[in-house]
Amino acid sequence: MINAQKLRQDFPILSRQIHGQPLVYLDNAATTQKPRAVIEALKRYYETTNANIHRGVHTLSEEATDQYEDVRAKVAQFINAPEHDPSQILFTRNATEAINLVARAWGGENLKPGDEILLTVMEHHSNLIPWYLIAKEKGARTVFVDIDEQGFLRMEEFKKKLTSRTKIVAVTHASNVLGTINPVAEIGKLAHDAGTLFLVDGAQSVPHLPMDVQKIGADFLAFSAHKMLGPTGVGVLYGRKELLEAMPPFLGGGEMISKVTLGEAAWNEVPWKYEAGTPNIADVIAFGAALDYLQEIGMETVQKHEQELVSYALRVLSALEEIVLYGPAKPEQRTGVVSFNVGTIHPHDISQILDSRGIAIRAGHHCAQPLMRRLNVVATARASFYLYNTPQEIDLLVEALKEARKFFGHVARTRT
Amino acid sequence: MLPEPELDDLYRDIILDHYRQPRNRGKLPKADLSGEGYNPLCGDEVTLQLIVDNGKVRQVMFEGRGCSISQASTSMMTEIIKGKTIAEVREMIELFKAMMTKDQPAAPELGDLEALEGVRKFPVRVKCATLAWNVLQDILKEVKSKK
Numbered sequence: 288m289i290n291a292q293k294l295r296q297d298f299p300i301l302s303r304q305i306h307g308q309p310l311v312y313l314d315n316a317a318t319t320q321k322p323r324a325v326i327e328a329l330k331r332y333y334e335t336t337n338a339n340i341h342r343g344v345h346t347l348s349e350e351a352t353d354q355y356e357d358v359r360a361k362v363a364q365f366i367n368a369p370e371h372d373p374s375q376i377l378f379t380r381n382a383t384e385a386i387n388l389v390a391r392a393w394g395g396e397n398l399k400p401g402d403e404i405l406l407t408v409m410e411h412h413s414n415l416i417p418w419y420l421i422a423k424e425k426g427a428r429t430v431f432v433d434i435d436e437q438g439f440l441r442m443e444e445f446k447k448k449l450t451s452r453t454k455i456v457a458v459t460h461a462s463n464v465l466g467t468i469n470p471v472a473e474i475g476k477l478a479h480d481a482g483t484l485f486l487v488d489g490a491q492s493v494p495h496l497p498m499d500v501q502k503i504g505a506d507f508l509a510f511s512a513h514k515m516l517g518p519t520g521v522g523v524l525y526g527r528k529e530l531l532e533a534m535p536p537f538l539g540g541g542e543m544i545s546k547v548t549l550g551e552a553a554w555n556e557v558p559w560k561y562e563a564g565t566p567n568i569a570d571v572i573a574f575g576a577a578l579d580y581l582q583e584i585g586m587e588t589v590q591k592h593e594q595e596l597v598s599y600a601l602r603v604l605s606a607l608e609e610i611v612l613y614g615p616a617k618p619e620q621r622t623g624v625v626s627f628n629v630g631t632i633h634p635h636d637i638s639q640i641l642d643s644r645g646i647a648i649r650a651g652h653h654c655a656q657p658l659m660r661r662l663n664v665v666a667t668a669r670a671s672f673y674l675y676n677t678p679q680e681i682d683l684l685v686e687a688l689k690e691a692r693k694f695f696g697h698v699a700r701t702r703t
Numbered sequence: 704m705l706p707e708p709e710l711d712d713l714y715r716d717i718i719l720d721h722y723r724q725p726r727n728r729g730k731l732p733k734a735d736l737s738g739e740g741y742n743p744l745c746g747d748e749v750t751l752q753l754i755v756d757n758g759k760v761r762q763v764m765f766e767g768r769g770c771s772i773s774q775a776s777t778s779m780m781t782e783i784i785k786g787k788t789i790a791e792v793r794e795m796i797e798l799f800k801a802m803m804t805k806d807q808p809a810a811p812e813l814g815d816l817e818a819l820e821g822v823r824k825f826p827v828r829v830k831c832a833t834l835a836w837n838v839l840q841d842i843l844k845e846v847k848s849k850k
Contacts (some may be wrong), residue, residue, distance in 0.1 A: 306709070375762035633770035635745050635831065643710045652746050665768045695719070695771065 289584065289592040291677045297322040297580075298675055308645035311680045316463050316491060316624050317649055317673035318513045319575070325516060328576035332569045335451070337620040340568055341542060341559070345579045355568050358575035364490075366508060367499040368525055374530065377524040377561045378571055382490040383413035385509035385524035386457070388561065389486055390417035392534040393507075400426030403452040405470075405483075406431045407440055408661045409462045412427070412654040418457060427454070433515070434661065438465040438614040449477055455484045460503075462494035464667065465614035466597070466621035468492070475504025484530070490514060494673075495593055495622045497586040500525055517577035518570040522666055524561075530558040538563040589674050593623035596672045600625050600681045607688060613662060622674035626653075629688055632695045634668040640691040646684055713820030713828065714771065717779075722771040727781035731764045732832050736845060740838035742830055747773040749835045751781075751842065760784050760792060765835065772819070772828050777835035779816050784839070789846055796840050 290427055295301045298320045303310045312320060332354070338347035340355050359373040368375050379385045398404075404418045408431050415429075422429050430453070432445045440458075447458065456478040461468050478485040486507040491499065493508070494515030500508050505525070513522035526534075536543055536554055540563035546553045554560045583591065598618035604610055609630035615621050629637060634650035642649055649669045652659045659665065670684060727810045734752035741748050747769030754762035763781045765828035769775065779822075784792045794812070801807040802820055 443750065633745070633747075635770040635772075635828070639825070639828070640710065651744060656746075661744065665748065694714070695722075 289588055289657070289674055290674055292593070293678075294584075295675045299323060299325070299326070301675060303423075304660060305469055305645035306643055311644075311646040311683050313670040313672065313676065313680065314513070314647045314649050314682060315673040315676075316653075316669065318519065319494065319516050319673050321518065322516055322580050324465070324580055325479065325518065326575050329518060329569055329573040332572050332691065336572075337569070339565055351568055351572075354568070354575070358571050358578070361575055361578045362523055362525075365498070365582070366493065366525055367501055371434045371499060374529065374557050375525055375528050377526065377531070377558045378566055379522035379524055380487065380520055380567070381513075381521070381522035382509045383417075384415055384509040385415040385488070385522045386488065387506075388419040388524055388537045389507050389509075391524070392537045392561075393530065393703070394418075394427075396535055398425040398454060398587040399425040401452060402427040402454040402602040403430050404428070405430050405432065405445075405453045405456045405458075407434070407445075407449055407458055409434055409438075409440070409465060409467065409655065409658050410457075410459055411463050411488065411490065412656070413490070414457055414459060414486075414658070415493070428452075431657075434465075434467075434658075436565070437616065438462070439466075440469055440619075442470070446477065447699045449481050449483070450535045451481075453483045454480075455486060457486040457488070457489040459490075461495070461622045461624075462655075463491045463624065464626050464658055464669065466624035466626070468496075468617055468621055471505070472632070480505055486648070487623070491622060491624070494581075495586075496590040501526070508531060512570070512574040512577065513606055515577060517574035520567045521570045521574050528557065531561070536560050540564045542566075552693050554638075584674065592674055593672050594618045596681065597621060597623050597625060599678050600670065600672070600684075603685050604682060605690075607685065608692065610688075611669060623676075624669060625671070626667040626669045628664060628667055629692060630696070632691060634666045636695060637668045637688070637691050640694060641684070641687045644690075646680075646687055646689045648684075706710075708826070711785060713825055715818040715821065717815055717818045718771060718775040721775035721778040724775060725765075725778040726765050727778065727785070728766065729764050730766060730782050731762060734762075734764075736842045738838045738842035740841075742769070742773065744827070744830060745770060747831060747834055749777050749838055751835060751838050753842065755846070758790075759786060759788050760773065763788075764850065767835075769834070770828075770831050772822055773831040773834050776816075776819055776832045779819070780835050780839065783814060783816060789843060792839070793810050793843060796836055796843075799836055803833050 298322050309487050336350050340352040359376045363371045363373045364378045475485045484506045487505040489508045489510040493510040508525040513519040543554045543563040611628045613626040623654045638650035731752045735755045736753040739750040749767035752764045798810040
């Protein structure tokens, strides 16, 4: 059980006032807040250890290298990478860059004209555009699996569209709009039985549930540190070792080479082959503190807490007049993301009213325009929860939504 | 209690009135000029149609989906440009954009549009207010090239 009230004290920003009212932060699918331990790790690094890594033969450089590489090992363990081998963990700028890396490095080498990339209509733009770009370049095609009325993938359609032309299946583990948790283990098995690779976009799942890349059969897994209490500017790509060893580099520069002559170069070993230039050392090290924080609580506990919140939210929100809720009805089939619309009020207007009461939600298309079109809406409002949120905050959300209805519903209103 | 002073700057009565009862909303069977705009930030869409007669805007209609600010701004815009010459409309666009993006006080010519001045305090919403005006500016470029 999470004692959210107690835990909130670890997050300095949560004591902030917005427009004179306590901050109610419900935009965690966009980014999460940072505990003091992460902020202090960042500060400590710059105050005591700052140096460039891997090259310097001096104490600071060795310490910084050790701390940076320790986090790689922590990540390998966190997602249960095979043999917890850290060389399968690459640091990028964010999940988007991690997917671009696979599309460029793997796709650039392996995709041929007529090959297919199997995606779904619920993907975030970050798991669409990298594929559009490489498909266009290589003459490959992108193919999409639809969702049903509840927001689940149509698995029969998936099976039909998974053919000998499919070279990679790239699917989000959890929708950033619907909250739907996709059956990734099943998809992974189907993909492998069909002889194709499987990339999982874990941006909305790794922060919220126990992750086991071996259990779900992911060949690649991408996620972002800032959505799981860590700093911005750090993404992770897990890749099966033999794939990473076979793929060509993504970016060229320092660190990623073993030998350079005039006009030629040999590549460094994985994972460093993929980390050209000075990486985001400080933020990676602070990400380690975020992983420690989450592990201390336990990801099963985190997931349970979010399910309780989402269960409560679905119950109280569905009682509101004119509300339309998107995504699966059962809390256990989703993450802590609740998208909705209220009557004809545009989500921007909802969000504005909520902000005036200190409540932060997201309004818009959530970088998932194909899904918006599929749902036949221009935008939705989205509340998303994390381990520090409480049912009281959901009550405040509901009260504010009632006010928004009143505000935009009444015809005449005198200016005070 | 709503509205707070700040929110009140944004959601002035006249804006909410245009949002709830948009003027000149619909589709013309035939138009001399038309164009559409899209705000990728929030998914607002606006389509504008104009009938120009003797250098004057004789008829104007709009369709679209969007937030109260974008829809009200479009509605108010259609009201104010009807009957004006193209030159006057262009002047109006300049004045409106100056008010929204250059921190200039509302010019008297803008009439009711003055109500949108408060949107400036909410920078992310400025694009909502200017969406239809950008579409109008774009489609009027055609007028010049036709001459």
